[in-house]
Amino acid sequence: MSFSFLIRRILGAIPLLFGISLVLFTIIHLAPGGPLDVYADNPSVSPEALEQIREAFGLDRPVPVQYVLWLRSMLVGDWGLSIRTGRPVLDEILTRLGPTMQLGGISMLLSFLVAVPLGIISAARRGSRTDSTVTLAAFAGISLPVFWSALLLQLVFSVWLGWLPSAGMKSIGDGSVSDRLLHLILPVTVLSLATIASWSRYIRSGMVDVLSQDYIRTAYAKGRREGSVILRHALRNAMIPAVTVIAIDFVTIISGAVITETVFAWPGIGRLFVESMNGRDYPMLMGLMMMGSVGVVAANIIADIVYATLDPRIRHG
Amino acid sequence: MSQPLVDVRDLSVHFPVGRTMFNQGVTVRAVDGVSLSIGKGEVLGLVGESGSGKTTLGRSLLRLVEPTGGSVRLNGEEVTTMSPARLRRARSEMQIIFQDPFASLNPRMSVGEILSEALHLHRIGTRADRRDRVATLLEKVGLPASAAQRHPHEFSGGQRQRIGIARALSVNPAFIVADEPVSALDVSIQAQIVNLLHDLREALDLSILFIGHDLSVIEYLCDRVMVMYMGRVMETGTVADIYQRPRHPYTRALLDAAPQVTTRRRTDRIMLTGDLPSPVNPPSGCIFRTRCPFATEACAQAIPPLLARAPGHEVACIRAEEIDLAPA
Amino acid sequence: MTGPLLDIRDLVTEFRTEAGLLRAVKGVDLTIARGETLALVGESGSGKSVTSLSAMRLIPDRVGRIAGGEILFQGRDGRVRDLAQLDQRAMSDLRGSEIAMIFQEPMTSLNPAHRIGAQIAEAARLHEGLSAKAARARAIEMLRLVEIPEPERRAEAYPHQLSGGMRQRVMIASALVCNPSLLIADEPTTALDSTVQLQILVLLKRLQEEFRMGILFITHNLGVVAEIADRVAVMYGGRIVEDAPVDRILEAPRHPYTKGLLGSVPRTDHAARASGQRERLVQIPGSMVDPLRPPPGCDFEPRCAWSGPACRAAVPPLEATGPEGHARCIRWKEIA
Amino acid sequence: AAQQSGGTLDVGLTYEIDTMNVYSTGYLGDAQATIVEGLLAPDKDANYVPVLATEVPTLDNGGIELSEDGETMTITYHLREGVTWHDGEPFTSADVAFTWEAVKDPAFIAESKSGTETIDSIETPDDHTVIVHYNTVAPDFASTLFTFGVMPKHVLEGVDLNTAEYNELPIGTGPFMATEFERGQYVVAERNPDYWRTAEDGTQLPYLDRIVFHIVPDSNTVMTQLRSGELDLVVKTPYNQAAQIEAMDGLELVVGPLLSWQHLDFNFRNAMLDDLAVRQAVAHAIDREVLIRAQGGFPEAIKSIVVPVFSMYDDTTPELAYDVDMANQLLDEAGYEMGDDGIRTKDGERMSFEFVVTAGNADDENIQQILMAQLKEIGIELVPDNRAGVAYREARYSGDYDMIYGRWITSADPVYSVFYGTGGANNGQDYSDPALDEVLATLESSLDPEIRQEASSTMQHMIAEDLPSIPLTTNVALITKTTALKNFVPNPTNMTNFVNTADWYLEE
Amino acid sequence: MVDLTTETLETPPQQSRRPLRQMATRFARHRLALMGLVVLTLMTLIVIVGPWLSPYAYDQQDFALIGMPGAPSAAHWLGTDELGRDAMTRLIYGGRVSLGVGLLGAVISTLVGTLIGSLAGFYRGVWDMLLMRFTDVMLSIPTLPLVLLLSTLFRPSPVLLVVIVGGLIWMGTARLVRSQFLALREREYVEAARALGAGGPRLIVRHILPNALGPITVAATLAVGSSIMLESALSFLGFGILPPVPTWGNILNSASGWLAIAPWLAIPPGLCIFFTVLAVNFVGEGLRDAMEPRG
Numbered sequence A: 001m002s003f004s005f006l007i008r009r010i011l012g013a014i015p016l017l018f019g020i021s022l023v024l025f026t027i028i029h030l031a032p033g034g035p036l037d038v039y040a041d042n043p044s045v046s047p048e049a050l051e052q053i054r055e056a057f058g059l060d061r062p063v064p065v066q067y068v069l070w071l072r073s074m075l076v077g078d079w080g081l082s083i084r085t086g087r088p089v090l091d092e093i094l095t096r097l098g099p100t101m102q103l104g105g106i107s108m109l110l111s112f113l114v115a116v117p118l119g120i121i122s123a124a125r126r127g128s129r130t131d132s133t134v135t136l137a138a139f140a141g142i143s144l145p146v147f148w149s150a151l152l153l154q155l156v157f158s159v160w161l162g163w164l165p166s167a168g169m170k171s172i173g174d175g176s177v178s179d180r181l182l183h184l185i186l187p188v189t190v191l192s193l194a195t196i197a198s199w200s201r202y203i204r205s206g207m208v209d210v211l212s213q214d215y216i217r218t219a220y221a222k223g224r225r226e227g228s229v230i231l232r233h234a235l236r237n238a239m240i241p242a243v244t245v246i247a248i249d250f251v252t253i254i255s256g257a258v259i260t261e262t263v264f265a266w267p268g269i270g271r272l273f274v275e276s277m278n279g280r281d282y283p284m285l286m287g288l289m290m291m292g293s294v295g296v297v298a299a300n301i302i303a304d305i306v307y308a309t310l311d312p313r314i315r316h317g
Numbered sequence B: 001m002s003q004p005l006v007d008v009r010d011l012s013v014h015f016p017v018g019r020t021m022f023n024q025g026v027t028v029r030a031v032d033g034v035s036l037s038i039g040k041g042e043v044l045g046l047v048g049e050s051g052s053g054k055t056t057l058g059r060s061l062l063r064l065v066e067p068t069g070g071s072v073r074l075n076g077e078e079v080t081t082m083s084p085a086r087l088r089r090a091r092s093e094m095q096i097i098f099q100d101p102f103a104s105l106n107p108r109m110s111v112g113e114i115l116s117e118a119l120h121l122h123r124i125g126t127r128a129d130r131r132d133r134v135a136t137l138l139e140k141v142g143l144p145a146s147a148a149q150r151h152p153h154e155f156s157g158g159q160r161q162r163i164g165i166a167r168a169l170s171v172n173p174a175f176i177v178a179d180e181p182v183s184a185l186d187v188s189i190q191a192q193i194v195n196l197l198h199d200l201r202e203a204l205d206l207s208i209l210f211i212g213h214d215l216s217v218i219e220y221l222c223d224r225v226m227v228m229y230m231g232r233v234m235e236t237g238t239v240a241d242i243y244q245r246p247r248h249p250y251t252r253a254l255l256d257a258a259p260q261v262t263t264r265r266r267t268d269r270i271m272l273t274g275d276l277p278s279p280v281n282p283p284s285g286c287i288f289r290t291r292c293p294f295a296t297e298a299c300a301q302a303i304p305p306l307l308a309r310a311p312g313h314e315v316a317c318i319r320a321e322e323i324d325l326a327p328a
Numbered sequence C: 001m002t003g004p005l006l007d008i009r010d011l012v013t014e015f016r017t018e019a020g021l022l023r024a025v026k027g028v029d030l031t032i033a034r035g036e037t038l039a040l041v042g043e044s045g046s047g048k049s050v051t052s053l054s055a056m057r058l059i060p061d062r063v064g065r066i067a068g069g070e071i072l073f074q075g076r077d078g079r080v081r082d083l084a085q086l087d088q089r090a091m092s093d094l095r096g097s098e099i100a101m102i103f104q105e106p107m108t109s110l111n112p113a114h115r116i117g118a119q120i121a122e123a124a125r126l127h128e129g130l131s132a133k134a135a136r137a138r139a140i141e142m143l144r145l146v147e148i149p150e151p152e153r154r155a156e157a158y159p160h161q162l163s164g165g166m167r168q169r170v171m172i173a174s175a176l177v178c179n180p181s182l183l184i185a186d187e188p189t190t191a192l193d194s195t196v197q198l199q200i201l202v203l204l205k206r207l208q209e210e211f212r213m214g215i216l217f218i219t220h221n222l223g224v225v226a227e228i229a230d231r232v233a234v235m236y237g238g239r240i241v242e243d244a245p246v247d248r249i250l251e252a253p254r255h256p257y258t259k260g261l262l263g264s265v266p267r268t269d270h271a272a273r274a275s276g277q278r279e280r281l282v283q284i285p286g287s288m289v290d291p292l293r294p295p296p297g298c299d300f301e302p303r304c305a306w307s308g309p310a311c312r313a314a315v316p317p318l319e320a321t322g323p324e325g326h327a328r329c330i331r332w333k334e335i336a
Numbered sequence D: 001a002a003q004q005s006g007g008t009l010d011v012g013l014t015y016e017i018d019t020m021n022v023y024s025t026g027y028l029g030d031a032q033a034t035i036v037e038g039l040l041a042p043d044k045d046a047n048y049v050p051v052l053a054t055e056v057p058t059l060d061n062g063g064i065e066l067s068e069d070g071e072t073m074t075i076t077y078h079l080r081e082g083v084t085w086h087d088g089e090p091f092t093s094a095d096v097a098f099t100w101e102a103v104k105d106p107a108f109i110a111e112s113k114s115g116t117e118t119i120d121s122i123e124t125p126d127d128h129t130v131i132v133h134y135n136t137v138a139p140d141f142a143s144t145l146f147t148f149g150v151m152p153k154h155v156l157e158g159v160d161l162n163t164a165e166y167n168e169l170p171i172g173t174g175p176f177m178a179t180e181f182e183r184g185q186y187v188v189a190e191r192n193p194d195y196w197r198t199a200e201d202g203t204q205l206p207y208l209d210r211i212v213f214h215i216v217p218d219s220n221t222v223m224t225q226l227r228s229g230e231l232d233l234v235v236k237t238p239y240n241q242a243a244q245i246e247a248m249d250g251l252e253l254v255v256g257p258l259l260s261w262q263h264l265d266f267n268f269r270n271a272m273l274d275d276l277a278v279r280q281a282v283a284h285a286i287d288r289e290v291l292i293r294a295q296g297g298f299p300e301a302i303k304s305i306v307v308p309v310f311s312m313y314d315d316t317t318p319e320l321a322y323d324v325d326m327a328n329q330l331l332d333e334a335g336y337e338m339g340d341d342g343i344r345t346k347d348g349e350r351m352s353f354e355f356v357v358t359a360g361n362a363d364d365e366n367i368q369q370i371l372m373a374q375l376k377e378i379g380i381e382l383v384p385d386n387r388a389g390v391a392y393r394e395a396r397y398s399g400d401y402d403m404i405y406g407r408w409i410t411s412a413d414p415v416y417s418v419f420y421g422t423g424g425a426n427n428g429q430d431y432s433d434p435a436l437d438e439v440l441a442t443l444e445s446s447l448d449p450e451i452r453q454e455a456s457s458t459m460q461h462m463i464a465e466d467l468p469s470i471p472l473t474t475n476v477a478l479i480t481k482t483t484a485l486k487n488f489v490p491n492p493t494n495m496t497n498f499v500n501t502a503d504w505y506l507e508e
Numbered sequence E: 001m002v003d004l005t006t007e008t009l010e011t012p013p014q015q016s017r018r019p020l021r022q023m024a025t026r027f028a029r030h031r032l033a034l035m036g037l038v039v040l041t042l043m044t045l046i047v048i049v050g051p052w053l054s055p056y057a058y059d060q061q062d063f064a065l066i067g068m069p070g071a072p073s074a075a076h077w078l079g080t081d082e083l084g085r086d087a088m089t090r091l092i093y094g095g096r097v098s099l100g101v102g103l104l105g106a107v108i109s110t111l112v113g114t115l116i117g118s119l120a121g122f123y124r125g126v127w128d129m130l131l132m133r134f135t136d137v138m139l140s141i142p143t144l145p146l147v148l149l150l151s152t153l154f155r156p157s158p159v160l161l162v163v164i165v166g167g168l169i170w171m172g173t174a175r176l177v178r179s180q181f182l183a184l185r186e187r188e189y190v191e192a193a194r195a196l197g198a199g200g201p202r203l204i205v206r207h208i209l210p211n212a213l214g215p216i217t218v219a220a221t222l223a224v225g226s227s228i229m230l231e232s233a234l235s236f237l238g239f240g241i242l243p244p245v246p247t248w249g250n251i252l253n254s255a256s257g258w259l260a261i262a263p264w265l266a267i268p269p270g271l272c273i274f275f276t277v278l279a280v281n282f283v284g285e286g287l288r289d290a291m292e293p294r295g
């Protein structure tokens, strides 16, 4: 792995992020209504007070100037203050990032651990009953609306059976590992369902492609048995195309957690987003969307790195 | 020979590869300073190893690939500087036949549509005219007129290659580039196509640049032969010059390496070592010297010029006079 | 040891396809002796690869199966086994150690994600249980054997860093690593340039002499056949139509297809060429048999210049044409 | 039954707590009210009672003094003695003065600064006396500033209030102390052992050990958690869920009055809606019975913009009863002709109006659909154009609608001019009636109860007649609580139900 | 004279059938795909015809029933919702909207994606750079949040919603089409047409696009599923199409509050979304299999 490859990849992301910030800023500022309406909620906010706030946030400047100002401070790590809570956007996002990463990370891990064997089995035994079953289940998983499965699972496991907490991240005054794990079960399940399903399909199709390659036949010709052919020759190559998908999905999991986090009262990014949206919290929305986009870009870079690690053709020219 | 139909001077095609926003990339000199001429009704054979730039040369003659430098004259008119409109018209003068009979026909079009496309493009003739023309073309390449209604997938490889030839003929070209038209075909089918090309050439007085791997087919079909190695011409001459009096070590090695259907086994063969050098980083001086059994230090100094050793027999080797290459 | 190394008798291999049952090999008989090279020629789709894959038991069992016949192989221990009946485990033990195979596409037959050295030594590690270190040493030794310069460095390379010719050498090295007694080579030089092809053929010949292997060499290039084979078997439509020692076949073919094949290749005849006269190439009309709908009689009958009513009636038997040859044509005598 | 000390109360909040500072939060300060106290607070009947002050200042008790010209006033508070902050420091008049200065400070970005600008200066002659000099007469003084809460000077002096730690864990004088605030998750309020109040039997208040406010944004999830016993109290039950509560073991529904009403407002920029006949017809076309049923039967029909719990309510306000024939007749007479598509037109213009309610609010969207169906009966088409969150408010304030449905929730002594006065801050309707403006001015600048009662009546009549807004139903508080929670008294004002948590206790 | 033997045309082996026909047979053999197609067709039919057969209008309220959901009965097969509207009618009508949004969203995304992808892939160079950078930018902004943001900022009419949904899922198609174009433009038949004098537009429309239709169709099919899911998620969060116009998403949203006491309201729209998306995915998979047959 060459260092310059990494550098080039990261440099290449800069114009991308620049473009993203421009698009986002434009969208948000094109929208009717302003962020200060949040203060108009209360009948008792005076126009003077509004003006003070407007100046405090630089909202009285022309939009391009606001963009440049924003970009400049963004670059030095000052993402502004949330209009809604008055706290630094970055702090706010960072506090919410933890729970989201926890939820997303565990879901990823679970999805990966389940999807890979499923994909392999279904590819190795393609056309068999096992394959059909896995395929059917996978498609069902992809087609299940998240909010619906969330509601049903809550109803069954929390209300009817009373086995699991229906929402929240931990019990007050507990927060032990087992307590946290209990709280994780439902949201992780909901979040993983779709990813397990779609990843197992990707792994399967990658595996099917690889299994028809000549070098697999070569491996058999050398006297390898099926299991070892799959593990030593096929799996790594089959993972290559899946890597990109998995990396991108990580971000999708996180950004798609809007619904899961709302339903399960999970104190993460997704909910912060909905809140900020309702409050027209421009700095926060920009911060969140940028963060998300940086996440996607970073995930892409990581995917490239993993890709290169798995595929020597990329690594060595 | 009077004025040649195709006259190429110092043609180069360079491809930039690996160029990105942050990287200058490198240049592949796919064709590097090639000159040739083809007379009316003449067939010039072009041989060389894979990657030697045969296809690129052929395509650049038709400006399907933009040449980087040099000149291509067709009937005395410069092709490299033609306006797009003029070029479109000029394309009815020159055509191309491809190697892969499976990739060279649009699977979504019927044979009739494929063959009448040129007429469509140049808005020639009525519907009926076109139908007649398609029938004539099919007949010319030995296919029944009923083939026009069918789609390419309904034909075998040899038949498809005939359709490809018919398409090239559909504009009545004077010059055809045939890029390995038989390499992808089974041996038993190859003969059909070779015979067909031979017949057409006689019947239509076509000039052909015939690109091939198979030396026996080239010898059978061509008048003159040009040997390329990594974008440069190594040797050019008549069939007899090349096959019986090769002057370049590479030509000789190619001839020796060609598998012969014979029970006589040769013992004095020149066998090359190693493979083609990297095209992005070619050797200095004579490009062939790294695999040449006769290479000396002098070979690394300068690119050997292509010099006439006999009338019409040109060789690019500084040792051409010293070494004896005549086959035993 | 006596008896042939490999003796294939009446092999039948079938595929289930969307269009129906496809019989790709319809009763093939082949024998290869130790140290002998048998060239299997025939046009595309005639069943050459399927025959060889059947011998390796590498027909994917989801789509195809060996439907009949015997594949008798005499192992190092002197025992003769019918590979067609062997279980997959026992077959795995033979593959790579006693029977090795190389394929047509050196580009795709190597695993792009593994280093060359590891791939060469793979069979040895599997069958001989070599340590990682010993395996590396063996890989370098094999690379040297197949004349690859700088073997230490090349062992660390990945396939994409090698040229086509080198990759094919690597394939050969990895096939020979356990010193097999039978090598099956399915068009190993077709994808290569003629200058490289010659190198590989010479190399194979040298190695065969060194290892005394039997080689089943599949090709459709008669020039290559002339170069390498001791004996030749010609396939058409899933059957052997002629077999004989190589010189006999090239000089006096007994089957119309073989004859046509030889006639369709332009012969280098400098004298005739110089005098400006060109003999028209012999062309075999029509195209190959549809394996789903083979003709009732002789497979070649629809394209054959000698065909008669008797040819359409039944599949002709393989008749001996002399002490060492056979032809599947009722009129072979007229042809010769 | 005897009160019992101890226990944890789990409360569900459907909104995200933005800050714990009562002055800058964008929501009602439910959790804050258990921690921070003001000088006064409204009781269950929306009357102010003293909290940190010893009595409510009035003209009668001398707490309020008018200037000679009657243009300004001075209010004197006497503070309760022996009150300490949660950190043990004594609570004094300096804290009160500081609160005013801090909130007034332009650098402090606050949600509610109302009340600060009418104060000229504050004197603190001793630790327990606060004299507030107003630059005007402000009858609504009790509903702002010091009622919201007092801030500790010793903690906040010289600190940037925008970023202070106080916004996370405020220090107050209330019955509970903020000990933990996990953003997006919960706020823990622990019992204040040194709280200044004791029960009548001498027991130290509060009874509860702890109140935990869980943030559960999804109302379905809230219900799920109530049902599974993970929550004990939810103060905002959606109507459509309320009906289910009563069937559930261990839970009960408390229906409390609110100083809040739901109303349909017209935009006077729309020429057709400027026509009184149209507004009257709309009023006649609405069957409040159906609206009430759609809201679980909880609200009550109202005819005045002043809700009946409120003492200034005038029962003689005229009512436009449900009468479709009358509505049609009015429209016919005014020249609105029925078109082929069942929608009336006048001068070629269809009676089709953009109708805004809060998007995503199931209750409001249901009402919207009923109103659409009811007005269709008289040939008026309503086209929904719902907005969420701030966008809704923006539409309301800027008048980006033809008709809008929603609710106001007010303090115990609301200012109506912001709604209906010409140019009022919340008057997005562009409604203007100089006569009404005068009445409102009287109402809002007098301290004399009789004059105010009179003005209020006039206002109610004028609005019922000119119909800038059709009051439809009261908005009731639907509180779901565990049956074990006792002494819970719903509070009708925007000061939330958590102003008297000291008295709550859990029964085993 | 030249001796030209004219061949008789016997059908060459194996490739005897037309690709489309062959595809159809292959598709038909894919049992799940076929089932998916049947389900989709049925759904579409029901959704088109249903509202005419129903005695109720989707927004017709029975004032007498307002307040509580009504249980299924002979008059109302799936019961009534809390506003006294016939749940079945709303479900069917909602299907019209959901399927419509799904289809149109997919159409828009396919059109945009195909346009951008084909221009980038065919003309390469600067075009490719600009268009693909733009695609990357769009691809790098998380979709669901962006959709939510847009639909909050610009209140969604059905038309706008379709545009938003379609406008945010085209990037995959664009990349796919671009890669197809990059590969196909090098095909020899394209070169041949160029050699005959064909210009850019003709090459794109006549020679390249028809051969890229297969993967585009698959992508379009899957886009239908994504659009439906996106719309329902949006409606579920309350940012979708406005009531009283029903969609499966907003029916589900309002019914989920009654899940415990009136499950007959919440289960059917969920199942509808589930089965429709499932069917769409099966059809997509079937098409994919039919187009590129593999083991």
Ligand SMILES: Nc1ncnc2c1ncn2[C@@H]1O[C@H](COP(=O)(O)OP(=O)(O)OP(=O)(O)O)[C@@H](O)[C@H]1O
Pocket: B015, B016, B017, B028, B029, B030, B048, B049, B050, B051, B052, B053, B054, B055, B056, B057, B279
């Ligand atoms: N479009 C292109 N971009 C970059 N490099 C190219 C391009 N086309 C050809 N080349 C390079 O130019 C060189 C000559 O290629 P060309 O296809 O002309 O060889 P060829 O003699 O026709 O080979 P073959 O016998 O395999 O057909 C090769 O190194 C090839 O990699």
Ligand SMILES: Nc1ncnc2c1ncn2[C@@H]1O[C@H](COP(=O)(O)OP(=O)(O)OP(=O)(O)O)[C@@H](O)[C@H]1O
Pocket: C015, C016, C017, C022, C024, C042, C043, C044, C045, C046, C047, C048, C049, C050, C051, C063, C064, C220, C291
């Ligand atoms: N996996 C398979 N599934 C179905 N049919 C197959 C399969 N493999 C081979 N066949 C069929 O079997 C027949 C013989 O094929 P085979 O690959 O042996 O031909 P070949 O002689 O090796 O041709 P080539 O020279 O092209 O390699 C062909 O008709 C082919 O289509």
Ligand SMILES: [Mg+2]
Pocket: B054, B055, B056, B179
């Ligand atoms: Mg070429």
Ligand SMILES: [Mg+2]
Pocket: C048, C049, C050, C186
């Ligand atoms: Mg083969």
Ligand code: NI
Pocket: A001, A002, A315, A316
């Ligand atoms: Ni490296």
